[in-house]
Amino acid sequence: MSLTSALNIAASGLGVANLQTEVASRNIANADQPGFTRKSVAPVTTRSGEVQVGSVERSVDAMLVRLERAGRSRLAAASTRAEGIAAYTAHLGQPQDGFSPADMVGRLQAALVTLAGLPSQAAAQLQVVSTARDVAGSLTGLVKSLGTVTREVDLNLRYDVAAANDAMQELAALNRRIAVPVDPLTRAGMADRMSGLVDGLAEFMDIQTVTTPDGGVSVYTASGVELVVRGQVFDVGYDAATGRLSAGSVDLGPAGTGRGISGGSLAGLLDLRNVTLPAFGDQLDALAAGLVRAFETANPMPDGRGLFTDAGQPFSSLRQEGLAGRLAVNTAFDPDAGGFTDLLRTGGLPDVAVADASRIDAMLTAFSSQVETPTAGLGEGLTLAELAPALVGRQQAERASAESTVETTRAASDTVASARMNFEGVNIDDEMQKLLLVQRSYAANAKVLTTVSTMLDALLAAV
Amino acid sequence: MTQISNISTLQQSLGLRQIVSRQTAEADQLRQEVASGLKHDVYSHNAPAATRSMEVRVHRATNSAFLQSNQMLQGRLAAMSESMADIVQIGRSFLDLSLSGAIMEGNRDVYRQQARHTLGQMSTLLNATYGGEFMFSGQTTGTPAVQVVDAPPAPVGVVYTGSAQPVTARIDDTTVLHYGITASHEAIRTMLDAIGMAVNADLEAMTEEQFQALRAQVAAQLDSGLQSLTAVQARLGSQQQILDDRIDRQHALETLYTREVADIEGADVEETAVRLQSMETQLRATYEVTARMGRMSLLDYL
Numbered sequence: 001m002s003l004t005s006a007l008n009i010a011a012s013g014l015g016v017a018n019l020q021t022e023v024a025s026r027n028i029a030n031a032d033q034p035g036f037t038r039k040s041v042a043p044v045t046t047r048s049g050e051v052q053v054g055s056v057e058r059s060v061d062a063m064l065v066r067l068e069r070a071g072r073s074r075l076a077a078a079s080t081r082a083e084g085i086a087a088y089t090a091h092l093g094q095p096q097d098g099f100s101p102a103d104m105v106g107r108l109q110a111a112l113v114t115l116a117g118l119p120s121q122a123a124a125q126l127q128v129v130s131t132a133r134d135v136a137g138s139l140t141g142l143v144k145s146l147g148t149v150t151r152e153v154d155l156n157l158r159y160d161v162a163a164a165n166d167a168m169q170e171l172a173a174l175n176r177r178i179a180v181p182v183d184p185l186t187r188a189g190m191a192d193r194m195s196g197l198v199d200g201l202a203e204f205m206d207i208q209t210v211t212t213p214d215g216g217v218s219v220y221t222a223s224g225v226e227l228v229v230r231g232q233v234f235d236v237g238y239d240a241a242t243g244r245l246s247a248g249s250v251d252l253g254p255a256g257t258g259r260g261i262s263g264g265s266l267a268g269l270l271d272l273r274n275v276t277l278p279a280f281g282d283q284l285d286a287l288a289a290g291l292v293r294a295f296e297t298a299n300p301m302p303d304g305r306g307l308f309t310d311a312g313q314p315f316s317s318l319r320q321e322g323l324a325g326r327l328a329v330n331t332a333f334d335p336d337a338g339g340f341t342d343l344l345r346t347g348g349l350p351d352v353a354v355a356d357a358s359r360i361d362a363m364l365t366a367f368s369s370q371v372e373t374p375t376a377g378l379g380e381g382l383t384l385a386e387l388a389p390a391l392v393g394r395q396q397a398e399r400a401s402a403e404s405t406v407e408t409t410r411a412a413s414d415t416v417a418s419a420r421m422n423f424e425g426v427n428i429d430d431e432m433q434k435l436l437l438v439q440r441s442y443a444a445n446a447k448v449l450t451t452v453s454t455m456l457d458a459l460l461a462a463v
Numbered sequence: 464m465t466q467i468s469n470i471s472t473l474q475q476s477l478g479l480r481q482i483v484s485r486q487t488a489e490a491d492q493l494r495q496e497v498a499s500g501l502k503h504d505v506y507s508h509n510a511p512a513a514t515r516s517m518e519v520r521v522h523r524a525t526n527s528a529f530l531q532s533n534q535m536l537q538g539r540l541a542a543m544s545e546s547m548a549d550i551v552q553i554g555r556s557f558l559d560l561s562l563s564g565a566i567m568e569g570n571r572d573v574y575r576q577q578a579r580h581t582l583g584q585m586s587t588l589l590n591a592t593y594g595g596e597f598m599f600s601g602q603t604t605g606t607p608a609v610q611v612v613d614a615p616p617a618p619v620g621v622v623y624t625g626s627a628q629p630v631t632a633r634i635d636d637t638t639v640l641h642y643g644i645t646a647s648h649e650a651i652r653t654m655l656d657a658i659g660m661a662v663n664a665d666l667e668a669m670t671e672e673q674f675q676a677l678r679a680q681v682a683a684q685l686d687s688g689l690q691s692l693t694a695v696q697a698r699l700g701s702q703q704q705i706l707d708d709r710i711d712r713q714h715a716l717e718t719l720y721t722r723e724v725a726d727i728e729g730a731d732v733e734e735t736a737v738r739l740q741s742m743e744t745q746l747r748a749t750y751e752v753t754a755r756m757g758r759m760s761l762l763d764y765l
Binding site for chain 2: 031118385404421427
């Protein structure tokens with residue numbers, strides 16, 4: 001009967017308008033939630049002319065999502081690395097700050113120049129020993145700072161691994177739940193949550209995803225290592241002793257089987273932990289070795305040690321690793337440790353004339369002599385005077401380059417991230433306009449109901 | 464169906480906040496550069512130049528230390544030169560006395576006394592100190608250069624207590640200056656020996672011929688010593704000239720190094736101030752746009 005059909009059709013219109021109002025209100029309420037995707041109701045018309053909710057659709061562009069996640073991974077890796085390097089290089093300062101090892105070595109050289117003019121003056125000798133202590137203190141201080149940053153990196157690796165595993169577990173649980181039929185709004189909410197979890201994972205590693213027909217999401221690293229396959233999780237593990245990162249049994253480090261990660265904070269942290277910070281440590285050791293060896297050669301004591309020692313011992317190429325942390329002024333020269341500064345002049349030999357500056361000259365000449373010890377890639381044919389500026393310059397250049405990479409990556413990443421957020425996000429004014437339309441539709445359907453009801457009443461009154 | 468391109472309200476707000484944040488950070492850096500006159504981060508501006516700047520700073524510190532040390536050495540050489548001039552003058556006076564005919568048979572004792580006095584004066588000058596260090600003691604600057612032994616009946620003599628090794632000074636990275644003269648130098652020895660001859664000879668027992676022969680011998684030996692000493696004086700003058708030149712060069716280097724460091728580390732204040740002004744204008748415009756967009760909403764018309 002046509003009047004009854006009209007009533008049903010108007011009632012179905014009211015039902016869809018109700019859901020559209022709910023969806024619009026959800027959109028407006030969550031407009032400032034990052035990761036919330038704009039929802040819209042997709043109505044369908046039945047054969048009887050009624051309108052029904054076909055589905056609740058999320059506004060998502062798969063290509064934009066892939067690009068944004070890739071950019072997110074690259075940016076996380078670059079910024080993690082840059083922050084780690086900057087945390088250490090802050091202790092080197094700018095050239096004008098005057099507390100870098102280059103400044104300290106320069107001061108030692110200047111103090112020796114003064115001493116060469118006044119070889120037997122106690123104050124000038126003390127100044128040399130004091131600046132030598134500053135040089136040693138500067139290097140051991142940097143080694144401590146490097147150790148602190150390395151420990152921090154190690155801690156962050158553990159935290160990030162734990163957070164990534166939590167996210168993967170939750171994603172696997174959602175994969176299992178989404179397979180069970182639920183109402184369209186709940187399903188869309190679950191999809192939002194899963195997308196948020198995958199976005200979070202992209203900040204830890206460079207990943208790729210595969211979406212199953214039932215809405216589940218499987219996650220792999222960019223090189224194809226399984227992380228989450230439907231309900232199964234391949235936990236990420238980190239071995240602090242070896243600095244090895246793995247998923248299941250696969251090595252995720254660059255030294256692994258070619259299936260390592262190259263993006264995300266974990267890649268940045270791994271690079272810091274296994275490559276960049278150890279290289280900085282080697283460079284500090286190279287400078288320390290250069291100092292110990294050069295002064296041993298220029299002004300050796302009868303026992304073979306020079307102004308600087310390896311924790312009291314003479315230089316040994318077998319113990320160069322970690323030398324910067326053990327660098328110390330030979331106590332024989334240090335009056336605070338019961339030593340004699342005059343050894344700078346005499347070299348521990350008897351009957352050296354008070355104005356004999358030959359040993360001090362030899363120490364000065366050491367600054368313009370080529371460093372004999374390995375320089376850890378700081379450069380070939382460097383003199384001792386050039387070694388410290390080369391070290392500081394190289395490490396600060398590494399920091400500047402890492403920060404520049406962050407800026408470049410951020411510029412590209414921000415563009416895609418903005419596009420994704422615009423595509424997925426809510427515009428409140430637009431939602432209000434949609435609400436006006438729904439309101440009009442609701443009023444019209446209600447009017448149809450009233451009119452049909454009046455017509456039915458008139459029909460019944462005529463009977 | 465017509466597609467309406469969407470601008471997310473959240474993205475709009477975040478985008479503006481991001482722009483404000485970047486512009487504020489950049490303006491802050493520019494303000495620091497204008498205030499300090501130095502680049503905010505020399506390494507990010509030009510890392511190789513920053514390394515060069517550190518090297519130049521080390522060179523400047525070393526150069527400055529050499530400059531100070533050389534200025535002290537300059538004083539030492541001047542004092543040494545003055546003492547030598549005095550020694551020459553005293554020696555020349557005694558030479559004049561030896562050559563003059565004023566010393567007669569009756570006053571030979573005056574000649575001996577004058578010789579003894581000259582020996583004492585020379586010994587005092589040879590034991591002169593500068594900054595607490597004996598100038599003519601060679602490398603043993605802590606001990607006097609000479610000692611006059613006057614213990615009759617033994618002859619009066621001069622003992623050289625200093626070192627024969629001349630002193631050296633490094634005046635720059637590559638140059639070592641062997642400077643000055645020791646009291647045991649041949650020229651001084653010759654002079655002191657000549658004067659000693661006059662002091663120790665039994666003048667009263669000599670005939671006039673013998674006395675004249677002695678005076679002639681003393682005068683000849685003294686003259687020979689003085690001539691050698693004049694050559695040493697000339698060498699000392701040349702060393703002073705070398706040092707003066709080096710000091711001038713080090714002053715010039717100091718200026719050059721300072722300029723090079725400033726070129727690398729310094730910010731172009733005028734250019735930075737213009738950039739800062741432009742950045743502040745941009746920031747004001749961004750605030751204006753942010754405020755206007757915040758005020759525009761469909762909600763105000765519903």
